[in-house]
Amino acid sequence: MAERPSFDLITLIAASIRRERERAGLSLTELAKRAGIAKSTLSQLESGVGNPSVETLWALGVALGVPFSRLVDPPRPAVRVIRAGEGPATYSEQASYSATLLASCPPHARRDLYRISAQPGRPRTSDPHMAGTVEHLLIGTGRALAGPAEEPVELGPGDYIAYPGDAPHVFEALEPDTTAVIVMEHI
Amino acid sequence: MAERPSFDLITLIAASIRRERERAGLSLTELAKRAGIAKSTLSQLESGVGNPSVETLWALGVALGVPFSRLVDPPRPAVRVIRAGEGPATYSEQASYSATLLASCPPHARRDLYRISAQPGRPRTSDPHMAGTVEHLLIGTGRALAGPAEEPVELGPGDYIAYPGDAPHVFEALEPDTTAVIVMEHI
DNA sequence: TCCGTTTGTTCGACTTGACGAACACCGCCG
DNA sequence: CGGCGGTGTTCGTCAAGTCGAACAAACGGA
Numbered sequence: 001m002a003e004r005p006s007f008d009l010i011t012l013i014a015a016s017i018r019r020e021r022e023r024a025g026l027s028l029t030e031l032a033k034r035a036g037i038a039k040s041t042l043s044q045l046e047s048g049v050g051n052p053s054v055e056t057l058w059a060l061g062v063a064l065g066v067p068f069s070r071l072v073d074p075p076r077p078a079v080r081v082i083r084a085g086e087g088p089a090t091y092s093e094q095a096s097y098s099a100t101l102l103a104s105c106p107p108h109a110r111r112d113l114y115r116i117s118a119q120p121g122r123p124r125t126s127d128p129h130m131a132g133t134v135e136h137l138l139i140g141t142g143r144a145l146a147g148p149a150e151e152p153v154e155l156g157p158g159d160y161i162a163y164p165g166d167a168p169h170v171f172e173a174l175e176p177d178t179t180a181v182i183v184m185e186h187i
Numbered sequence: 188m189a190e191r192p193s194f195d196l197i198t199l200i201a202a203s204i205r206r207e208r209e210r211a212g213l214s215l216t217e218l219a220k221r222a223g224i225a226k227s228t229l230s231q232l233e234s235g236v237g238n239p240s241v242e243t244l245w246a247l248g249v250a251l252g253v254p255f256s257r258l259v260d261p262p263r264p265a266v267r268v269i270r271a272g273e274g275p276a277t278y279s280e281q282a283s284y285s286a287t288l289l290a291s292c293p294p295h296a297r298r299d300l301y302r303i304s305a306q307p308g309r310p311r312t313s314d315p316h317m318a319g320t321v322e323h324l325l326i327g328t329g330r331a332l333a334g335p336a337e338e339p340v341e342l343g344p345g346d347y348i349a350y351p352g353d354a355p356h357v358f359e360a361l362e363p364d365t366t367a368v369i370v371m372e373h374i
Numbered sequence: 375t376c377c378g379t380t381t382g383t384t385c386g387a388c389t390t391g392a393c394g395a396a397c398a399c400c401g402c403c404g
Numbered sequence: 405c406g407g408c409g410g411t412g413t414t415c416g417t418c419a420a421g422t423c424g425a426a427c428a429a430a431c432g433g434a
Binding site: 375376377378379380381382383384385386387388389390391392393394395396397398399400401402403404 | 405406407408409410411412413414415416417418419420421422423424425426427428429430431432433434
């Protein structure tokens with residue numbers, strides 16, 4: 001019985017599979033063969049009947065070349081613009097550092113985008129986030145000392161660094177008006 | 188047969204469930220109750236036995252408050268640094284535009300990070316990517332006209348825009364040395 | 375100590391997903 | 405036209421996931 005997922009999960013998966021299959025230009029028969037499942041099973045799944053096992057769904061994801069999450073998470077998007085200076089910003093420590101959340105993906109956030117603007121001063125250390133997160137940092141202007149708290153790296157304009165977000169990490173602007181982008185990836 | 192996922196998917200899920208459950212500080216009994224599944228089922232799943240249905244796994248993901256992908260995708264990461272000018276770059280159109288792939292997440296890529304450096308010239312139009320992708324664009328320096336091909340937006344330093352990547356879109360630098368970051372999100 | 379609660383386990387019965395064959399349908403070519 | 409290769413469907417059978425109860429073990433209090 002489980003929790004009826006309020007919106008019909010099965011129907012969603014059915015639509016996703018069909019959509020991805022047609023996008024890939026595969027016939028139902030062909031996809032079933034590639035995924036190693038019976039075409040009858042696939043037919044029923046696309047009809048919104050049944051409740052596939054993870055292995056079945058995984059095999060379909062592999063055969064379709066899509067991340068599998070694509071098959072269970074709902075569709076989306078649109079166009080958004082956030083002008084410099086706009087958007088919800090969080091400031092800290094004498095305004096020497098500000099982060100603006102540009103994008104998050106409720107309800108099942110998987111990747112947040114932050115715009116960073118910082119001034120030289122005390123380094124900003126962040127406590128570990130949820131396990132499994134990765135932070136991607138790209139310097140726009142200025143210089144910064146950033147990365148894992150125990151071994152930060154000095155970065156200049158255009159430099160990029162990725163590091164575990166589930167461990168203590170730091171960001172310290174070395175020049176005035178240092179800007180950066182942080183992609184916080186929640187896996 | 189499917190593609191045997193080379194690494195044991197079931198075992199992975201088993202470990203993930205147990206890990207997330209303990210992280211949430213829930214007992215097996217409690218979690219089973221919240222997820223609305225039999226605790227025997229949960230017990231078997233954590234033992235690496237069986238092949239749960241998506242509804243079962245979904246219910247667990249909801250009860251655990253995790254994105255569900257967390258339960259099926261493997262762990263990870265490390266620290267990477269790509270200096271400005273380094274990294275694989277793709278150039279186009281008289282080098283007026285260059286994109287550097289900073290991060291992708293094989294085997295199940297979900298989000299690619301590009302560093303863009305462009306000069307004024309012919310606008311660069313991109314054909315639609317895989318269905319469901321979203322592009323996040325953040326201007327670092329300079330100005331650009333970017334967004335959906337049919338209605339691009341003029342952007343300045345720090346401006347942010349998100350738009351569907353599965354529809355034609357464009358990027359045109361309006362000033363010399365226009366830099367930007369693109370997060371290509373594959374859902 | 376005994377009792378109650380909670381832990382996670384194992385067991386039989388029921389339900390259901392996955393399979394493969396047989397099916398109807400369509401387009402094509404001889 | 406009649407056969408052929410392709411589409412996606414339905415159906416009966418078997419295997420397997422799910423359930424609920426009964427279970428042993430560990431903990432806490434009276």
